[in-house]
Structure formats: structure tokens, C-alpha cells
Amino acid sequence: MHSLLSRGNSVLAYTLSVLVTLTFACFLSTILVDYRTGTEMQTLKIEVKNLPEYGVSKKINDLGHITFNLDTDLTSLFNWNVKQLFVYMTAEYETPTNALNQVVLWDKIILRGENSNLRLKNMRTKYYFWDDGNGLRGNKNVTLTLSYNIIPNVGRLPIVGAIGSHTFSFPSQYTR
């Protein structure tokens, strides 16, 4: 009746069920948290060039160059069920050929305990701002938004858009 095997079995089963319950409680406890927060962005230098995207295609596409300021404090987003934030800045715009273009220009991984108060000045983009064609020159309505994907210890993987955006226009002349 009380052999080593049956004792081991019940200890293991009990440990497992406690772990499952705690994990589920952790998931439930943060399911309704509102993760929205504000951000401020500005663009400084704005240029557009017309080049072939080497190594990808021989087509000549528009390449945007911008530098930006970004001001946001994400410290309040961290709770016990947030392991990491994936923060990214997206440029969103419309062109004659595409109804919607989204290009991620910059991103950052913030682990719990790292500095999450971002005060970026005169930053260059992390990724190239290639358009899918020639829709950047003279584009009057390019919107920068900041979003973050919350990576929990366990549970949902919400993507939240920060409140606040910045709209800018590209010059009507190519820079050489």
C-alpha cells in the first residue's frame, strides 16, 4: 500500500497539480490589466533617395532616411507576469500601389529589471526604410507609431499600441 513507488507517485502528482494551479493563477491575475501608456516622437532629418535594393532585387525603390527623438516611460507596464517587452516603432503610410504599408524602423528588447525609461535623442533607424516601389518621395502622410509586444511568464501575448503618434512628410526631391 505505502510502497516507495506509490509515495513517489503521489508526491509527484501533488507537486504537478500545485504548479499547474499556480501557473494558471498567474495567467488569470493579469488577464485584465490595461497596458496602454503614452509616447512622444519627433522626426529631425528627413531625406528620401532612389536606389536599387542590392541583394534583393534590381528594381529601383525609394529609400527613406530619418532620425528621430523618442520619449516614453514603460516602467509601469512591468508586473509579475511580464518577462520582457518587445518595443518597436512602425512607419505606416499609403502609396498609389499599396493600400497599407508598415515598416518597422527601430525595435528594442527590454527585459525585466532593465532600464525601461526611454529618452532617445537624434536616433538613426535600426532597419532600412525601403518602400515597395516609389511611394515615399513627396508622401505627405507617413505616421510613426510605437507599439509593444508583452512577453509574459505564462499567458497571452498582447500587442499594445502606445497613445500618441507623429506624422511627417517626405521632401518632393530625391537627395543624391
Next chain:
Amino acid sequence: MFDGFLDDLKRMNKRQFLYQVLSFGMIVSSALMIWKGLMVFTGSESPIVVVLSGSMEPAFHRGDLLFLTNYEEEPVRVGEIVVFKIEGRDIPIVHRVLKLHEKNNGTIKFLTKGDNNSVDDRGLYAPGQQWLEKSDMVGRARGFLPYVGMVTILMNEYPKVKFAVLACLGLYVLVHRE
């Protein structure tokens, strides 16, 4: 212990044995039913995937479990973690959407990148492929459960473990009586 099992087997009559076989069948078929039901419910051909590489670290490590959905009406947007298949590769890849272009008629093409990789995924795609399309997508990551997938990784890397576990489970179900 093993003698006990054999004794149980000997004492069983035909009816009991048949009953055990049937209940074993019930377990297998209900597991299959749950999996297929999840496929219908989530719209994804593979609603649960195990992360097999470190390309999304530190968000996802090897052995973490992801729950996917693939609803037709939900548009794909940048920043989402998608699971996609590449022609000529058996194992689906879990990466994040970096760039997306949607044509006026609604067709999309997108480019992905792993958080832990320094370059985008064009080197991983099939030769000559520059973009992914909606048909390449298996699903989008919606839920996250750490470590649990380690079990399947263990079983796949050491097939003997898999057979041992399966044999034990099968024997237990066949022999066990309330």
C-alpha cells in the same frame, strides 16, 4: 511489480480484456478529437507548436509552448509573431513580422525576422523568395507556456524514451482496473 501486471493479465477473462482494449481506444480517439477540435476552433492546421530554436530569445526558448490562431478575417500586422512554412523545409519557423505591404485588392506580402537574429529572414526563405504570403502562414502566436514542450523535444531526440513511455502507458491502460 511486473509480476503483478502478469498476474492481472492471467486473471482477466475475455470480456474484461475486450473492455480494456475499448477503453484504450476511447482515450486515443478522444485525444485525436481534442486536437482536431482545436484545429477547427483556432483555424490553424497546427494550433500548438513547440519552439525548437533560439532565434526568438529571450522571449521564447527551446521547449516553450505556443498557442496559435489563424483566423481569416484578422489582418496580419507588423510586430506579430507568426509561424510559417517554407517550401523545402519540414519544420515551421516562429518569427516576427518586420515589414508588410498590402495591395489595394487586399493581398499582402510580408517579411519576417527573429528577435535574436541580426538580419531578416530572406536567407531562410526558398531560393528567390523575397516575401511571405498569407498562404505560407500556419498561425499567429496568441498564448505562451514555458518549458512544457521540453517533453516532446526529449521524445524526438531520444526515440527510445518515446517508445518506453508509450509502452508503459499502453500496458498500464490495458491492465489497470478500477
